[in-house]
Amino acid sequence: MQPVQGTPGHSRYDVVIVGGGHNGLVAAAYLARAGRSVLVLERLDRTGGAAVSAQAFPGVPARLSRYSYLVSLLPRKIVDELGLRFTVRRRRISSYTPTVRSGRPTGLLVDAGDPARTAAYFRELTGSEMEFTAWQEFWAMTSRVAGRVFPSLTEPLPTRAELRRRVDDPAAWTALFERPLGETLERTFTDDLVRGVVLTDALIGTFSHAHDPSLRQNRCFLYHVIGGGTGQWHVPVGGMGSLTDALADAAGSAGAELRTGCEVTAVATDGATAEVTYRSGDFEHRVGARQVLCGAAPAVLDRLLGRPADRPGPEGAQLKVNMLLRGLPRLRDTTVDPREAFAGTFHIAESYTELDAAYRVAATGRVPAAAPSEIYCHSLTDPSVLGPGLAAQGYQTLTLFGLQLPARLFTHDADSAREAALRAVLGPLDACLAEPLADCLAVDRDGRPCLEVKTPADLERDLGLPGGNIFHRELAFPYGDPAGDRWGVATGHPNILLCGAGAIRGGGVSGIPGHNAAMAALGR
Numbered sequence: 001m002q003p004v005q006g007t008p009g010h011s012r013y014d015v016v017i018v019g020g021g022h023n024g025l026v027a028a029a030y031l032a033r034a035g036r037s038v039l040v041l042e043r044l045d046r047t048g049g050a051a052v053s054a055q056a057f058p059g060v061p062a063r064l065s066r067y068s069y070l071v072s073l074l075p076r077k078i079v080d081e082l083g084l085r086f087t088v089r090r091r092r093i094s095s096y097t098p099t100v101r102s103g104r105p106t107g108l109l110v111d112a113g114d115p116a117r118t119a120a121y122f123r124e125l126t127g128s129e130m131e132f133t134a135w136q137e138f139w140a141m142t143s144r145v146a147g148r149v150f151p152s153l154t155e156p157l158p159t160r161a162e163l164r165r166r167v168d169d170p171a172a173w174t175a176l177f178e179r180p181l182g183e184t185l186e187r188t189f190t191d192d193l194v195r196g197v198v199l200t201d202a203l204i205g206t207f208s209h210a211h212d213p214s215l216r217q218n219r220c221f222l223y224h225v226i227g228g229g230t231g232q233w234h235v236p237v238g239g240m241g242s243l244t245d246a247l248a249d250a251a252g253s254a255g256a257e258l259r260t261g262c263e264v265t266a267v268a269t270d271g272a273t274a275e276v277t278y279r280s281g282d283f284e285h286r287v288g289a290r291q292v293l294c295g296a297a298p299a300v301l302d303r304l305l306g307r308p309a310d311r312p313g314p315e316g317a318q319l320k321v322n323m324l325l326r327g328l329p330r331l332r333d334t335t336v337d338p339r340e341a342f343a344g345t346f347h348i349a350e351s352y353t354e355l356d357a358a359y360r361v362a363a364t365g366r367v368p369a370a371a372p373s374e375i376y377c378h379s380l381t382d383p384s385v386l387g388p389g390l391a392a393q394g395y396q397t398l399t400l401f402g403l404q405l406p407a408r409l410f411t412h413d414a415d416s417a418r419e420a421a422l423r424a425v426l427g428p429l430d431a432c433l434a435e436p437l438a439d440c441l442a443v444d445r446d447g448r449p450c451l452e453v454k455t456p457a458d459l460e461r462d463l464g465l466p467g468g469n470i471f472h473r474e475l476a477f478p479y480g481d482p483a484g485d486r487w488g489v490a491t492g493h494p495n496i497l498l499c500g501a502g503a504i505r506g507g508g509v510s511g512i513p514g515h516n517a518a519m520a521a522l523g524r
Contacts, residue, residue, distance in 0.1 A: 008039050008257055008259055008287060009257060010037070010039075010287075011287060011288060012287065012288035012289065013036075013037045013038060013039045013257075013287065013288070013289050013290075014031070014036040014037045014038065014289065014290050014291065015028075015031050015036050015037070015038045015039070015289060015290070015291045015292070015293060015521060016038075016039045016040075016041065016274070016276045016287060016289040016291075016292050016293075017038065017039070017040045017041070017292075017293045017294075017295060017499065018041060018264045018267070018276070018292065018293070018294045018295060018296055018301075018304070019040075019041075019042060019043075019049065019264075019294065019295030019296045019500060020040045020041070020042030020044075020047035020048070020049065020248075020258060020260065020295070021047075021048065021049025021050065021051065021244075021295050021500065022048065022049060022051045022243060022244050022247055022509060022511060022514070023049075023295050023499050023500050023501065023506075023510075023511060023512075023513045023514035023517075024040055024042075024047075024049075024293070024295035024499055024500065024514060025040070025047060025048075025244060025247035025248055025250070025251050025258075025514065026078060026082070026247060026499075026511040026514025026515055026518070027293050027295070027499040027514035027515070027517050027518045027521075028040050028251035028254075028256040028258070028514075029082050029247065029250040029251040029254050029256065030081075030082070030514070030515060030518035030519075030522075031256070031518050031521060031522070032251060032254035032255040032256040033082075033254045034518075034522055036521075036522075037255075038251075038255070038256040038257065039256070039257045039259065039287065039289075040251070040256060040257065040258045040259065041259055041262040041263075041264050041276070041278050042258070042259065042260045042261075042262060043261075043262065043263040043264070043464065044260060044261075045260050045261055046260060047244060047247075047248050047258055047260060048240075048241060048244035048245075048248075049244070049295070049463060050067035050068045050459075050463055050465075050470065051065075051067070051068050051240045051241070051243055051244045051509050052065075052066055052067065052239075052240060052241045052244060053065055053066070053238065053239030053240055053241030053242065053385070054066040054241070056322050056324075056450075056452050057324055057442075057444040057450040057452070058444045058445050058446060059444050059445025059446070060324060060387070060390075060442065060444050060445070060450060061386075061387020061388060061390065062324050062379075062385060062386050062387055062390055062395065062397060063238075063239050063241070063385050063387075064239065064322050064324075064378075064385065064397055064399065065236065065239045065240035065241070065378060065385075065399065066240075066322060066452075067240075067320065067454070067459070067462075067463065067470075068240055068470070068508075068509050069240070069376050069378070069399050069401070070233045070234065070235065070236075070376065070509075071088050071233070071234045071235075071236050071240075071243065071509050072224070072227025072228060072231070072232060072233040072234065072508065072509075073153075073223065073226075073227040073228075073507075073508040073509065073510035073512065074227075074228075074243075074509060074510050074511055075150075075153070075154055075228075075510070075511070075512065075515075076228070077154055077515075078154070078511045078512075078515055082247070082250045083250060084243075084246040084247065084250060085246050085249075086236070086242060086243050086246040087236075087237040087238075087242075088234035088235060088236050088237065089234060089235050089237055089381050089382060090112075090232060090234055090235075091112075091233070091234070091235060091343060091344050091381055092111065092112055092113045092343070092344075093109065093110070093111055093112070093340050093341075093343040093344035094110040094111070094112045094344045094345065095108075095109075095110045095197060095344045095345040095346070095347055096108070096109045096110070096336065096340070096341040096342070096344060096345075096346050096347070097193060097196075097197055097346075097347040097350065098331065098332070098333055098341075098346075098347075098348070098432040099125075099193050099351070101125065105331075105332035105333040105334075105432075106124070106125065106333055106335070107121075107125075107331075107333045107335075107336060107341070108121050108122065108125050108193060108194070108197065109121045109336055109340065109341070110197075110344070112232075115136075118132065119132045122135065122194075125191065125193065125194075126190075126191050126194070130190070131189060131190065131191050131194055134188050134189055135189070135194065137188075138188050138189075138198070139231075141169070141171075141172050141175075142172075142176075142225045142226075142231060143230060143231060144169065144172065145167055145169065145172050145176060145222075145225075145226065146225060146226035146227070146228075146229050146230060146231050147229045147230075148166050148167050148168065149163065149166070149167065149222075149226050149478060150226045150227065150228065150229040151229065152166065152478065153478060153505050153510075153512050154512060154515055154516065156482055156486050156487060157478075157479065157480045157481075157482045157485060157486060157487055157488040157504060157505070158478075158479050158482070159479055159480070159481065159482065160477075160479045162479070163478065163479040164177075176218060176221070176222055177215075177218065177222075177477060178215075180210065180211045180212060180213060180215065180217070180218065181199070181202055181210055181215075181217050181218050181221055182199075182209070182210025182211040182217075183211070185198055185199060185210060185352070186210075192351045192352045192353050193351045193352075195351075195352035196347070196350045196351040196352040196353070196354065196355050197347055197350065199217075199350075199352060199355055200347060200350050200355070200372070200374060200403065201220070201221050201224035201225060202217035202218065202220050202221035202224070203217065203220065203317075203355065203372075203403045203404065204220060204224060204318070204401065204403070205220070205316060205317055205318045205469070205470040205471060206220040206317055206471075206475070207315065207317035207359070207362070207404065207406040208220070208359070209355070209356055209359045209360075210352070210355075210356065216474055216475070219474070219475040219476065219477055220475055222477070222478075223475060223507055223508060224508075227508075227510075233345075235378050235381040235382050236382075237382050237384060238382070238384055238385065239378070239382075239385050240509065243509070247511075259280075261280055261281070262278045262279070262280045262285075263278060263279045263280075264276055264277070264278045264296075264304060265277050265278060265279055265284070265304070266304055266305075266306070267292055267294075267301070267304040267305055267496065268305075269292070269305075269493050269495055269496055271493060271494050271495060272290075272494075272495060273288060273289070273290060273495070274288070274289045274290070274291070274292045274495055274496065275287070275288055275289075276288075276289060276292060290495060291495045291496070291497065291521050292495065292496045292497075293496075293497050293498075293499040293517050293518075293521065294491070294496065294497070294498055294499060294500065295499050295500035295514070296464060296472075296500060297314065297464075297465060297466050297469070297472035297473060297500065297501075297502050298472065298473055298491075298498060298502040299313055299314060299466040299472075299473070300464060300466060301491065301496075301498070305493075305496075313466050313467050314466050314467045314469035314471075314472065314473045314474065315406055315407045315408065315456070315467040315468075315469060316406070316407050316456035316459060316460075316465065316467050316468030316469040316470055317403070317404065317405060317406040317407070317456070318401055318402055318403065318405060318456065318468075318470065319371070319373070319400075319401075319402030319405045319421045319422070319425060319453065319454070319455060320399070320400070320401060320402070320453070320454040320459075321398075321399070321400040321402070321422065321425065321426075321451065321452065321453050321454075322397075322398075322399050322400075322451070322452040322454075323397070323398040323399070323400070323441060323450060323451050323452075324395060324396075324397055324398075324441070324442045324450035325395065325396045325397075325398060325440045325441060325442060325450075326393070326394065326395060326440055326441070326442050327394040327395070327396065327440060328342055328377070328394075328396050328440070329433045329434070329435050329436075329437055329439075329440045330433065330434040330435050331432060331433060331434060332432060332433065332434050333432075339380060342375065342377040342380060342396070342398070343377065343380045343381065345374050345375070345376060346374060346375040346376075346377075347372075347374050348372065348373045348374065348375065348425070348428050348429050348432065349370050349371065349372045349373065349428035350372040350373075350374065350403070354370065354372055355372050355403070355404065358370070358371050358372050358403070358404035359404050362404050362405065362406055362409060365408060365409065366409070367405070367409050367417060367420040367421050367424055368404060368405075368424055369424060369427075370424060370427060370428045371402050371403065371404060371405055371421065371424035371425050371428075372402070372403040372404055372428075373400050373401060373402040373403060373425040373428070373429070374400070374401050374403075375398055375399065375400050375401075375429070376398070376399050376401075377396055377397060377398055377399075378397050378399065379391070379395070379396045379397040380396065385397060395442060400425060400429075402421065402424070402425040405421050405424075405455075405456075406456070407455075407456035407457065407460075407467045407468050407469075409421070410455045410456060410457045411457070414455065414457055417455070418453055418455050421453075421455065422453055455468065456468020456469070470501075470507075471501050471502075471506065471507040471508075472500055472501040472502035472506065472507075473502045475506075475507050476504050476505075478504065478505045480504050485504070486520065487516040487517065487519055487520040488503055488504030488505050488513075488516060489503045489504070489513065489516055489517045489520050490520075497517045497520055497521060498513065498517060499513050499514050499516075499517030499518070500513055500514075501513060503516065503517065
């Protein structure tokens with residue numbers, strides 16, 4: 001059942017959901033299946049929010065996961081309970097990181113299917129067995145934590161003490177929840193490149209550094225390593241839109257009304273009932289509800305409720321570059337096949353020292369000359385995203401995620417800053433290649449290179465993400481005070497709940513906030 005434009009069929013619903021992103025659709029499906037009348041209002045002309053597939057380049061039949069790229073946090077519980085027809089594939093190659101040692105191009109390949117091969121790469125890079133042993137022990141620790149924490153994300157919110165008892169590992173708790181991550185990395189690893197490869201998971205969309213006393217890097221790291229209870233990341237078959245299409249089908253089949261082209265402009269509540277004002281085309285409408293669930297960012301909800309902005313707005317910290325290539329570029333490191341190097345996460349300028357240097361420059365308000373980034377080639381794992389004929393001709397998609405590029409860098413002269421940021425991520429990439437990336441880019445029907453750049457400002461404009469923050473606001477540790485917020489979705493109004501990434505235990509493509517908001521709305 002596809003979303004439709006136009007006015008809803010009723011003037012009042014049990015639940016109105018603001019925003020048709022993946023979390024809003026999860027909430028809609030659960031609530032409609034429980035017998036609630038549900039209306040989803042989405043500003044854009046399609047549902048899915050940031051989790052969509054799109055033909056980004058005119059005349060070129062390749063569908064890219066345009067904004068969000070990978071799946072790790074979506075619980076199997078949600079897939080099974082909602083009957084989602086949705087498939088993911090595991091990437092055998094975890095990562096490849098090119099570097100230069102003793103004047104010679106080389107790199108670190110992590111093969112998840114062959115520990116002995118990975119050990120050989122570590123030995124060649126570092127000269128001993130010690131770093132690989134430390135690597136295994138570190139990830140074994142995070143895996144144990146993941147196995148204990150991840151199941152709690154779809155349960156009532158634990159207190160800090162309860163989650164600590166559940167983790168049942170004082171050293172791991174201290175390393176991940178209490179002390180800056182940099183202390184553990186410097187104590188565990190000696191190689192600058194290895195330290196950086198681990199730290200990158202702490203900086204995805206988060207402007208921070210290894211020793212940040214706020215621990216925002218720890219919170220980001222935690223959510224990136226606990227997914228599925230294993231920390232493994234997967235490629236959605238058919239692109240990210242296949243997930244949200246399945247969710248829209250589940251919600252619509254259960255009876256939820258999904259309306260696109262409806263921009264919510266205000267929410268009013270007396271604590272027992274609510275009224276939602278929205279604009280569709282040139283007309284303004286109002287609809288009543290017993291409960292309102294908000295999939296938009298908390299800062300957006302504050303504006304809809306007429307609350308004053310009493311805190312700094314959220315800030316994203318990334319550059320997204322979508323590309324289509326005629327073929328993968330050759331590498332300076334001739335010991336690795338590009339089809340393996342690009343099959344996992346391809347780390348660029350992400351040594352520990354380079355990550356810190358880029359942070360320090362960006363903190364002064366300047367675009368780093370060399371910005372860290374990582375690349376994903378989804379078409380190597382899922383060729384179905386390539387249109388007819390493209391795969392046979394060797395075409396490949398590339399999506400690049402640039403780090404340490406906060407929204408503040410793009411507030412003045414945004415076009416110049418975008419160009420500088422693009423140079424900052426492509427320069428270090430070209431330094432790893434045996435041929436310029438520009439020579440490998442496909443062209444669209446108008447002869448333009450197939451390359452699309454999205455800054456935090458672009459994400460705010462396109463998706464309504466304040467400050468371009470992909471997590472809606474700073475991530476929080478997955479615990480709280482259940483006495484006042486049993487599911488981590490409260491807003492201060494008893495009949496208005498957060499169901500988006502800004503909820504406690506939000507962030508990433510997970511559906512967890514949607515599930516938890518639905519459970520709260522149902523009084524479970």
